[in-house]
Amino acid sequence: MAPRPYWRGYLKLSLVTCAVTLSPAITEGEKVRFHTLNRRTGDRIYTRYIDAVSGKTVDEDDQAKAYEKGEDDYVILEDEDLDAVQLESARTIDIDEFVEADTIEWVYFDSPYFVVPADEVGEEAFTVIREAMSDSKVVGISRLVLGGRERAVMLQPWDKGIVLWTLRYGDEVREEDEYFKSVQAQKPENKLLSMVEEIIEQRTVAWSDSMVKDPVQDRLLEIIKSKKSSKRKATPKKGAEQNAEPKDNVIDLMSALKKSLEGKAKQNRRSDG
CATH class of the missing domain: 2.40.290.10 (Ku70; Chain: A; Domain 2)
Structure with missing residues (x-):
């Protein structure tokens, strides 16, 4: 509905x-949302507007929109000013x-x-x-x-x-030239270009909304569910994080492209078999 x-x-x-x-x-109705609690009492904590000088709570009727002209120099805008x-x-x-x-x-x-x-x-x-x-x-x-x-x-x-x-x-909206001007506009080698284009062609698929699923959301729900049932979440094996990191961060571009294409070719042969 x-x-x-x-x-x-x-x-x-x-x-x-x-x-x-x-x-x-x-x-964002399906997003996991959090409340802030007092850890000791379990009670909700609410946000209030506090006067920066007196430290007292300011009633809604006394709250006003203002534009800062300079340090500690403000112009208050009334509702009729905004409506105009x-x-x-x-x-x-x-x-x-x-x-x-x-x-x-x-x-x-x-x-x-x-x-x-x-x-x-x-x-x-x-x-x-x-x-x-x-x-x-x-x-x-x-x-x-x-x-x-x-x-x-x-x-x-x-x-x-x-x-x-x-x-x-x-x-x-910021001007892109501020960020892109430092990028060199050099033409890539034809061989490198054709290899990247081949990788793109191999990995081109039909669009699906599964491509934009939120893994963090799913994991949060898993954690919340486990806490409700008092289950302890599994801890990663020792050394798992270290193994995930490449030994060498500096990889030759041509070598990386060749490995990408070779890996895809092997995958296609396995699927054909």
């Missing part, structure tokens, strides 16, 4: 409008621009949401907008208030629906 929608509002393109809902495309810069309508996704679908760099993508019609009345308008974007190979750009924050968003046709991605702002 699908969870309740996170957001309800309208999708608008010029004079075409339809009611839609947004639901997060990802979930928000969108006029927090319930309408008004698509006012389109860009080619493959021109937005992945680093701008933040969080995905599924967009679907909220009722049968709006399905035709929703379908027309989705199909027109798909045929034109474009994505829509708009703005939306989510969680009290105005976000730039991208709308991408996806299967029978639309995926809305919140986008990071330009000042949140």
